[in-house]
Amino acid sequence: MQSCIPALKENHFIEVPVDNPIQEKEILNERSELIAFLSKRLKNGKTQIYVRVNEQGENKKSFSPQERFKSMLERNPNIEHLRAELGLEID
16 A cells, blocks of 8 residues: 555545555545545545556566666666666676
């Protein structure tokens, strides 16, 4: 669930992407408490929560050092230059 970052959408909707139906069920079970808390803290009674199950592979996690490095390299190609300059090896 740590990789599931809520996003504020139009008309006071908060979209919560989750990785599987079990997480969706857990959030839906707590929805009324979450809405009450957010409404009070945000001083906005129109807040709504929408839970969306991510599609397969939408939120793929990197586990090995090579996968993590490749993922970082896709986001910032300058990392390869830094790796080479520092003489680092990816295990």
